[in-house]
Amino acid sequence: MSLRFEHETLPQRVRFGAGEAAAALAEEVERLGGRRVMVLAGRPEAEVAARVTAGLPVVHHHDEVVMHVPVPVAERARAAAAEHDADVLVSVGGGSTTGLAKAVALTTGLPVVAVPTTYAGSEATNVWGLTDDGAKTTGVDPRVLPRAVVYDASLLVSLPVDLAVASGLNAMAHCVDSMWAPRTDPIDAALATEGIRALAAGLPRIVEDPTGVAGHEQSLYGAYLAAVAFSSAGSGLHHKICHVLGGRYDLPHAPTHAVVLPHVLALNGPAAPEAERRIAEAFGSDTALDGLQALRSRLDAPRALRDHGLPEDDLDDAAAAVLPAVPPSNPAPVTIDTLRHLLRQAWEGADPR
Template identity: 75%
Template structure:
């Protein structure tokens, strides 16, 4: 059978240089011709953001950032941006910070320059997410894709090892999901496989030498590849599960992904042997699940959802919500019982093998 597929590559400038964030951001703001810049950073990263943006025409520094971007938080940020008539946004931080910048861009079209300090990957996608009540809604819109991304591994040095591991495994989940997500194609699979290799190489170096740049750089490179693959391939079963759990129960984003990933891989892998073999090769392992579990042991990865706030009694409601959003082309058939077992194992921290 001949190879046939359609692939769309998102247009975005990417700048990668450790120690070069301030210079790169300044050049990107100049390239945009922006004169009224809004800087978004959580309180813990405000000082870092000011160092990066010191030479910019900043009219507003906004620090109200929350996980899963609650609608009221987004509305206040949108109002602040409109009041100050901003013409560019510089966001410095993790996925929640980038997500808030996207919420503003979604309704205003103001261009974003993203400066990630974690391995979240949101900066390289055109996906937005907002949470209202107990429901997280996501969508795709070209307005939210950052105009430019400035990667500086030196900015991740302050990210503690535990959070680095969780964030890196979140990126790894983007790679694994991209192997069988609704719109996946051979280009996505190639990017995802290299992303797995880079993350599996870089994250142990971060654990062994948290102050070293080589591991941080490789992990950041892998996280970028994972996000590009995910943006094209779409949201697979893993992300559907984690979005429901995050929206319904406000579970922390990265640890939730880190815990759920092996359970989804154990479910889907046997039903997608070609993809599973490619994942295994990227890990340098005999099987995909063994490669992932070996890496998780090496990193002392998060193990159980109950450690992050999920109660056993909440599982049935989550199963019902997830069942309605399971992708039609998921490799494995998924019934309520499958999700019940998967979530209970993830809640308990059971070995998915």
């Protein structure tokens, strides 16, 4: 069978090197002609941000970072950028920080240089997200794609192990969803397959040696591949579910993805045999779900939505909210009962096998 597809590669510079964040960041800001830099970093990342941006012409440090980027928070960051006449945005942190920088770029057109400190992957996509009154809205816009990303695995060695695991499994979800998302193509599948392999190799090393750079390097590499695949392939069922759960019930982003992932894989895997085969091979297992569950067991991964703030009484409401967002191209049929069952299993922390 001949191949026929369309694939768009996003224009972005990537700098990857442990211990090189400050020098690489300075070079990327200079390349953009930055003279008035606004640094966005939450308080937990303040020390790291100060260290890697010490040589930059910083005019403002902005530390109001909130999960899921509420609209009022975004508006205050935009006002700060205007007040300080910033010409470059530097984000130092996880997905919420990158998301805030994207929210500013969306309305100002200012270039972003991202320095990730988790495996969120937002830095490699042109997808933005904002939350308002319990509803999360996402969109695609070339203005929000960071012009450059500076990956430095040494910045992640202080990441708590449980957060590293949840964030890494969020990246794994980018890979798995990219196998059957609405715009997926063979290049996305190849990137996602290598991303799964790298994350499956790197994350257990982080658990075994949290302060070692090697596991973080492999995981950061895998997370980047995951994000590039996801950015091209688009949001599949998994991400539609998690966006509703995060925006509607203010659930923590990475643990929610980590919990929901095996349940979506259990649903879609049998209906997408080629994708299932690729995922299983990347894990080195007989089946995709067995490989994922074996990894989750080694990592002591988050298991149940009830552990992360979702009330049982909201399960039916969540299923009804997800149903209109289900991609028509999802490989397995999805009804309201399908979603109720999936969310119930995820809420209880049941083994989807």
